[in-house]
Amino acid sequence: MIDPSSAQSVRENLLYIRKTLEAAGQITAVPGRGLIAAGFLSVAGSFINGFVTGAPWDSGPHPQWALAVWGIILAISIAVISIGIYRKSRQTCSPIQAPLLRKLLWSLCPALFIGGLFTDLAIRSQRLDWLPVIWLGCYGAAIANGGQVSVAPVRYMGLSFLLAAAGAALSTPKAGLIWLALGFGWLHLVYGSYIARRHNG
Numbered sequence: 001m002i003d004p005s006s007a008q009s010v011r012e013n014l015l016y017i018r019k020t021l022e023a024a025g026q027i028t029a030v031p032g033r034g035l036i037a038a039g040f041l042s043v044a045g046s047f048i049n050g051f052v053t054g055a056p057w058d059s060g061p062h063p064q065w066a067l068a069v070w071g072i073i074l075a076i077s078i079a080v081i082s083i084g085i086y087r088k089s090r091q092t093c094s095p096i097q098a099p100l101l102r103k104l105l106w107s108l109c110p111a112l113f114i115g116g117l118f119t120d121l122a123i124r125s126q127r128l129d130w131l132p133v134i135w136l137g138c139y140g141a142a143i144a145n146g147g148q149v150s151v152a153p154v155r156y157m158g159l160s161f162l163l164a165a166a167g168a169a170l171s172t173p174k175a176g177l178i179w180l181a182l183g184f185g186w187l188h189l190v191y192g193s194y195i196a197r198r199h200n201g
Contacts, residue, residue, distance in 0.1 A: 027104060027150045028094050031084025032196025038077040039188030045073045046181035055177050057128035067123075070135075088201055104149050111142035129173035136183045137165035151199055157191040 048069050054060035056067045089096055096104075115138025122130045144158025164183035168176060 027085075027096055027100060028199065029085050029089035029092060029096065030150055030154055030195055030199065031081060031088050032192045032194070032199065032201055034081040034084030035188045035192025035195065037080045037084075037192075039185050039192060041073045041077055041080075042184035042188060043181055043186075045069050046177050046185060050177050056131060057173055057176060063128065092200055100149060104146055107146040107148060108142045111138045111145060114138055115142075129176060132168040132176040132179045132183075133165050136161050136168055136179065139184075140165055151195065153191055153195050153199070157187060160187050160191075 049055050049066050053062070053066040053069060056063050056070075058066070060066070085096070115134055118134040118138065119131065122128055122134060140158050140161025140163075142158070143161060144155055147155030147158050161183055164179055164187065168179035168183075171179065
């Protein structure tokens with residue numbers, strides 16, 4: 001006759017082992033606060049485009065200044081999120097192992113690479129009104145794919161970006177800044193806040 005308490009202990013141990021193995025195959029150090037910072041930066045970029053430089057696809061005299069705003073935001077956001085991942089991985093004692101990092105990069109890079117190519121094509125062909133669709137769509141595809149090795153909210157965030165890209169594609173070019181603010185701004189704020197609250201920062 002099996003002791004019920006022993007059976008319960010075995011089940012608890014197996015559950016613990018299962019959760020440990022699942023965690024080992026995921027990047028859990030997603031920095032919610034870093035995503036929030038990226039969201040605020042993107043909202044600021046939309047306001048700068050809207051009230052100072054004009055949108056990149058407007059008929060202003062210096063569209064390169066409007067593009068430069070988003071280039072600066074991209075660089076700062078990458079730095080903030082990278083630092084956030086490093087700090088959170090140390091705080092939670094969950095270092096990112098090399099095989100998992102390679103898997104993440106293989107998930108992210110193809111869609112981001114295509115996004116870079118399409119951005120260059122849009123600039124050279126003077127079809128800058130497609131930039132919101134390209135940026136939101138390729139970023140969303142990268143995040144949704146990379147989310148397969150991360151916590152579930154990351155996947156949902158990627159899908160939300162894809163929906164925002166669809167909305168931008170169905171809207172007029174004048175709505176492009178609104179979609180950029182909603183996507184890179186509002187979605188980062190919402191999902192970043194949720195991750196910070198439910199996934200330890």
